[in-house]
Amino acid sequence: MLKKLLVANRGEIAVRILRAAKDLGIATVAVYSDADRDSLHVQIADEAVHIGPPAAKKSYLNVAAILRAADEVGADAVHPGYGFLAENADFADACAAAGLTFVGPSGDAIRTMGDKVSARSAAHAAGVPVVPGSLGRVDLDQGRHVLMDTGFPVMIKAAAGGGGRGIRIASDLAEFEAAFPQAAAEALAAFGDGGLYMEKVIGRARHIEVQVLGDGTDAVHCFERECSLQRRRQKVWEEAPSQALSERVREELCSSAVRLARAVGYSGAGTVEYLYDDAADRFYFIEMNTRIQVEHPVTEMITGIDLVAEGLRIAGGEALRLRQRHIVVRGHAIEVRLNAEDPSRDFAPFPGTVTDLRVPGGPGVRFESMLYAGYTVPPFYDSLLAKLVVHAETREAAIMRLVRALKETRIDGLKTTKPLFLALADDPVVQAGDVHTRWLEGWLETHAVRLVPDLEP
Amino acid sequence: MAQLLSPLPGTFYRSSSPDKPPFKADGDAVAVGDVIGLVEVMKSFHEIKAELAGANIRFACDNEEPVMAGAVLAEVE
Numbered sequence: 258m259l260k261k262l263l264v265a266n267r268g269e270i271a272v273r274i275l276r277a278a279k280d281l282g283i284a285t286v287a288v289y290s291d292a293d294r295d296s297l298h299v300q301i302a303d304e305a306v307h308i309g310p311p312a313a314k315k316s317y318l319n320v321a322a323i324l325r326a327a328d329e330v331g332a333d334a335v336h337p338g339y340g341f342l343a344e345n346a347d348f349a350d351a352c353a354a355a356g357l358t359f360v361g362p363s364g365d366a367i368r369t370m371g372d373k374v375s376a377r378s379a380a381h382a383a384g385v386p387v388v389p390g391s392l393g394r395v396d397l398d399q400g401r402h403v404l405m406d407t408g409f410p411v412m413i414k415a416a417a418g419g420g421g422r423g424i425r426i427a428s429d430l431a432e433f434e435a436a437f438p439q440a441a442a443e444a445l446a447a448f449g450d451g452g453l454y455m456e457k458v459i460g461r462a463r464h465i466e467v468q469v470l471g472d473g474t475d476a477v478h479c480f481e482r483e484c485s486l487q488r489r490r491q492k493v494w495e496e497a498p499s500q501a502l503s504e505r506v507r508e509e510l511c512s513s514a515v516r517l518a519r520a521v522g523y524s525g526a527g528t529v530e531y532l533y534d535d536a537a538d539r540f541y542f543i544e545m546n547t548r549i550q551v552e553h554p555v556t557e558m559i560t561g562i563d564l565v566a567e568g569l570r571i572a573g574g575e576a577l578r579l580r581q582r583h584i585v586v587r588g589h590a591i592e593v594r595l596n597a598e599d600p601s602r603d604f605a606p607f608p609g610t611v612t613d614l615r616v617p618g619g620p621g622v623r624f625e626s627m628l629y630a631g632y633t634v635p636p637f638y639d640s641l642l643a644k645l646v647v648h649a650e651t652r653e654a655a656i657m658r659l660v661r662a663l664k665e666t667r668i669d670g671l672k673t674t675k676p677l678f679l680a681l682a683d684d685p686v687v688q689a690g691d692v693h694t695r696w697l698e699g700w701l702e703t704h705a706v707r708l709v710p711d712l713e714p
Numbered sequence: 715m716a717q718l719l720s721p722l723p724g725t726f727y728r729s730s731s732p733d734k735p736p737f738k739a740d741g742d743a744v745a746v747g748d749v750i751g752l753v754e755v756m757k758s759f760h761e762i763k764a765e766l767a768g769a770n771i772r773f774a775c776d777n778e779e780p781v782m783a784g785a786v787l788a789e790v791e
Contacts (some may be wrong), residue, residue: 606756636723
């Protein structure tokens with residue numbers, strides 16, 4: 258078992274990880290920037306080390322400062338959380354070189370999954386369906402042949418791109434011929450790598466992802482989450498299980514994720530992401546996230562597994578304790594992300610001081626947050642204030658409970674995305690679960706103006 | 715002397731990206747509406763436009779420096 262864990266993160270996820278470590282009897286260390294001296298993660302950790310100024314690249318992204326802090330306090334392990342250094346293979350390697358246990362997969366596994374083309378190849382090799390397209394990088398001539406598999410429209414993507422950058426869409430051969438060399442030149446200019454690959458455009462699809470746990474040898478899945486409600490590729494509402502899958506497809510989807518995790522020797526908690534095309538009843542691998550995810554609690558609620566604690570046990574050298582047959586789904590869970598943003602004004606950020614706070618409670622309600630009354634939310638980091646997670650026997654009951662818990666919640670002094678979730682919970686399309694990844698943006702065009710947050714003094 | 719203030723809290727940037735020249739250099743003249751920098755608030759970037767005109771701008775705030783709302787970014791004559 259790990260003895261002393263340094264959490265290289267901040268905000269709600271730092272609090273979440275510190276709690277899991279304490280529950281396992283592991284000593285805990287927080288790190289903080291100048292902007293986070295008064296943060297909850299600093300208050301609840303056994304020790305805290307200052308690592309630099311507010312700018313993330315000088316503090317939470319500063320590998321040297323974090324390794325120095327670990328050395329100073331005698332930590333034997335580092336948990337990266339999500340964001341910041343979580344999917345940085347060089348950081349994982351640097352921890353290992355410094356004699357620290359990195360809580361997560363090896364640097365090599367992060368590297369394989371971090372490169373879009375090598376991840377696609379690894380998935381294909383593991384028998385995981387990938388979006389029809391090229392298996393690796395292609396030139397224009399090879400690309401013309403790939404069109405037979407993809408048809409039009411087709412995406413031309415930069416191998417070194419990501420997060421929606423470096424993508425061009427061609428809807429016929431003439432556009433393809435013109436766009437391909439332009440895309441290569443742009444990729445070279447933007448990423449220093451002109452390599453391109455191709456994927457069929459999947460029109461209307463759901464985002465469904467599978468939670469996996471691996472110990473480097475064996476792996477299990479903890480079923481799927483559906484995160485189709487997205488704005489600018491950011492998830493806002495996540496739930497489990499997905500209403501869209503038949504039992505047969507669920508089994509195929511989840512076992513394909515386990516195959517991929519085993520194939521790359523995956524260690525820790527990870528997520529394999531897919532697009533699911535309802536009309537064709539087919540799923541396609543998009544990417545693997547080699548870290549704990551923001552929305553992990555919905556899986557915890559339906560399976561009763563503490564994913565963060567399991568990740569710490571595995572990092573401490575234990576073999577996977579869970580057998581697949583023991584992991585079962587009970588009920589339905591929904592998470593919404595309460596952000597410091599004004600949904601009626603294009604989600605403009607709204608940092609400030611929490612003047613008063615009412616945290617929702619009762620059966621089936623979980624509130625993951627670093628907020629307390631009097632806390633000032635700094636403007637330097639992301640806008641996530643709290644994750645409200647509800648669990649109930651059915652999806653309908655979970656939505657009712659979500660509304661009840663949202664109405665109990667008061668985060669005075671800040672504008673938040675709470676009105677968005679009250680409106681979504683009341684929408685017949687959401688209630689029917691009849692959504693896809695581009696549904697929310699269309700809905701916001703007509704509904705956003707009415708989502709005005711109450712700003713309590 | 716007149717002051718140009720930050721309307722937002724966040725991180726102040728003097729250019730649109732690290733490899734671009736600053737929007738304004740010390741000594742430049744400034745017209746109303748000229749962009750003098752960016753403030754990053756919770757990962758979103760907001761252009762800071764001069765609300766008054768002046769000569770010989772002097773920045774009071776460095777590139778990548780954290781600022782509070784109302785902080786003096788620069789002064790003009």
